[in-house]
Amino acid sequence: MIAFRRVHLIYPADKVHALRDINLEFNKGEISFIVGPTGCGKSSLLKLLYLDVMPSRGKVTVLGRDTYSFKEHEIPHLRRKIGVVFQDFRLLPQKTVFENVAYPLDVIGASRFEINRRVPQVLDLVGLADKIDTLPSSLSKGQEQRVVIARAIVNDPLILLADEPTGNLDPETSWDIIKLLLSIQTTRGTTVLVASHDMATVERSNKRIIRIENGEVTSDRIGVASA
């Protein structure tokens, strides 16, 4: 499903070596957590999967294809199969919660009927059914985070990438979000990758945990549930 082979990433603008010799594989329907301190390369690893950046060396495979093999016009079609929960949310500020969540459906040309059925469902799932007509500027950070999750899952992606999805939440709400991601993985068979620095919450999941430090993988193990 997803593979990294001897991947290096150097940002050309500031020559920062963000990832070094990454070798990882993720199977279909698996959920994995990528942990490490801020700036260690977690977000860069996810960005390589939705082609926001391209590897400087090595090979990244997504849905069975080398990312370099995608032609420019094929990239949007790949991204439609990947839901992303961005660390900085990336909500469209002029659009309401409903319009933000509906955008990936608009992009694929879904009917109004389908949009009106699907969007309230996912907003209900993330607990924001009452914020449907609100603009992002009137939401709290935690609410914005949930809108981003709703947008990421609204068109049933094959892969779900979540970059710090619990970054702005208290421990209990964080655990609720992790449970939500786990349920998406189990009920829909979605491959889920979660980047997080919140070790306590991640350990509770009892799932695969990959640790990255200074751009290198330092451990790859199964979490130990303590709660």
Next chain:
Amino acid sequence: MNRNTFFFFRELWINLSRNPLMTAAAASTSVISLLTLGISLVFVNNINRLSTEIASQVEIHAFMKTGTDNYQVKSLQDEILKIPQVRRVEYISPDRALDKLQEDLNLDLEMSPEENPLPPGLVIRVGDPRQVGVVADQVKAMKGIDELQYGESILQNLIEISILVKFIGYLMTLLMALFALFTIMNTIRLTVLARKSEIRTMQLVGATAWFIRWPYALEGAILGIIGALIATGMIAIAYYILSGRIQSSFPMVIPMVEPGEMSRRILGTLVAAGIVMGVAGSHMSISRFLTEPNK
């Protein structure tokens, strides 16, 4: 209406209505740019009107020998009309010529037709004033023509001046069009720049370049149309008032395009220019943000 078309118009409405300040700023720029273009069009249209007026008044006066009979006059008239550049030929009999002379000079001469020294004449109008010389040469060579008058040197000067003035008018319009294009493009570039991050988000959730482009192109077109309508309205009102005053002060001296006709001409040109500039501006501004890394 197909789903995407509905979506694009909804996006357009959201962009315009939820960014009122940005919309107002972009629309004002569009109005000012198209206003300058419209004003230069008013000049060009009136210059064209003036030169057409001058051209229509250019006449060749051909005088026939005294005693030329009606049959000869008729055959000369027919022969002149066969020259392709000639638009009209009018016969001026010696009696009519005498009446006109008395009227112009305010005289009252008691004169019998036999005593009238004036020859019969023909007034020839030519479609294109630049062809007057060519026509004059052909008429002069005809049998029965005694003398020709057409103000050769004045005519040449008039033609040269009118070509120069027209050239300046068109140059001014071209410069104003470029100024408008540049200004409108820059304004749209700023609005696109302000939404650079949004555009990237749209790409990252799977929107194709054209899916992102369309609402911006429509927005550019709408801003162009709004600018054109307001600019035309302002010019139409100002032109109605000014042309009325100029016409009442110098009715015979300055022939002007009628206000209704002027508004129609400007409206069409400015709407077309506004749409083209708005769409081209948005297209060029957005292109640089739609390129994928390493592609």
